Amino acid sequence: MWxxxxxxxxxxxxxxxxxxxSQNPPNENRKLVEVDYDPVNGYQKGHIEGxxxxxxxxxxxxxxxxxxxxxxEFEALMSKNGITADTEVILYGDFNNWFAAxxxxxxxxxxHENLKIMNGGRKKWELENRDYTTDEPQITSSQYVAQPPxxxxxxYLFDVSRGIGKEDTVMVDVRSPAEFSGQITAPPEYPMEHAxxxxxxxxxxxxxxxTAVNDADGTFKGVEELRQNYEPKGVTPDKDVICYCRIGERxxxxxxxxxxxLGYPKVRNYDGSWTEWGNMIGNPVxx
Amino acid sequence: MLLDLPVLEKxxxxxxxxxxxxxxxxxxxxxxxxxxxxSIDETLKVKADKGMIHDMDGIGHWVPIRWYFSKxxxxxxxxQLHANAMEKKYTELRELTCPQDDD
Numbered sequence: 001m002w003x004x005x006x007x008x009x010x011x012x013x014x015x016x017x018x019x020x021x022s023q024n025p026p027n028e029n030r031k032l033v034e035v036d037y038d039p040v041n042g043y044q045k046g047h048i049e050g051x052x053x054x055x056x057x058x059x060x061x062x063x064x065x066x067x068x069x070x071x072x073e074f075e076a077l078m079s080k081n082g083i084t085a086d087t088e089v090i091l092y093g094d095f096n097n098w099f100a101a102x103x104x105x106x107x108x109x110x111x112h113e114n115l116k117i118m119n120g121g122r123k124k125w126e127l128e129n130r131d132y133t134t135d136e137p138q139i140t141s142s143q144y145v146a147q148p149p150x151x152x153x154x155x156y157l158f159d160v161s162r163g164i165g166k167e168d169t170v171m172v173d174v175r176s177p178a179e180f181s182g183q184i185t186a187p188p189e190y191p192m193e194h195a196x197x198x199x200x201x202x203x204x205x206x207x208x209x210x211t212a213v214n215d216a217d218g219t220f221k222g223v224e225e226l227r228q229n230y231e232p233k234g235v236t237p238d239k240d241v242i243c244y245c246r247i248g249e250r251x252x253x254x255x256x257x258x259x260x261x262l263g264y265p266k267v268r269n270y271d272g273s274w275t276e277w278g279n280m281i282g283n284p285v286x287x
Numbered sequence: 288m289l290l291d292l293p294v295l296e297k298x299x300x301x302x303x304x305x306x307x308x309x310x311x312x313x314x315x316x317x318x319x320x321x322x323x324x325x326s327i328d329e330t331l332k333v334k335a336d337k338g339m340i341h342d343m344d345g346i347g348h349w350v351p352i353r354w355y356f357s358k359x360x361x362x363x364x365x366x367q368l369h370a371n372a373m374e375k376k377y378t379e380l381r382e383l384t385c386p387q388d389d390d
Binding site for chain 1: 317318319320321338339340341342343344345346347
């Protein structure tokens, strides 16, 4: 991607590319964090030199209740990773950066300012045959004070129910067309992520997450292509936009695109997503 | 196409199909799973199509989808032994999760 394309994003400062990272390794003020859904087949087999690990399931989710971690747990996680409120943090990960985007969203909920994503994630790093290590960095724990949660970034079931039928609210279903139509509720690879009903939230637009990235290396498309991806379907900056998928990770990727690359002022991620909506008794479903 | 092969035997959880050079045992519970590699299954020591299933923690586990028992080395009765073991394993698992009320 050309530099002028990156600079035309609404917030170009939230992205770094693989080459930049290879020239600017982590240090005391710049922490690199790999975010994995499957660390056994990711981080543990090899990661970028100096990267610590956030395991999405273990570290960013409450261990008992279905929810993201609390402010206190987030502070403990930051301290464990040697991150302070002023640290520049660069996230990247497996599964097309979906979970890195989810963690980006959680960092923003708790007010971390200096935060970036490595464009293309593990996929691009590996396509470029760049080096990995299995050595884990020595981390000195830090003191971290988070901000109160910014609930304006998160949509709950109640918000979604209220948004149905409202002209100024638009729902973006970023799942595959087969999930959107109700043909499947989850692929066989993810037997824990099914719902009792298939289909989508009434009036939602199906704009799969993958339409925002370049097939070849998983990097984000340029601004013009992104605009063309969303605006003709009524997903415009003047709306209250709610993104959802199955468990909220692919939708945080699209949330990132809309909020930080296109600069939409009001975008929320509905992390309850289809595994909540499609399991609730009485929820309206469209096929 | 594997789908078109004649079925020699079927159970609740398996098919045994007649391939050209192999008798094929298919695990019905892995239906629809993407084949990510074909390699020797260390348990049954025969070639198998394998996919990956992610558990509650997100960790991916390699699982066989179907096994190819060469006709040079195996006959139907050999394959039936494995099929019966699989049927027993899944039946017990089902009993554990959905026990019959009348038991």
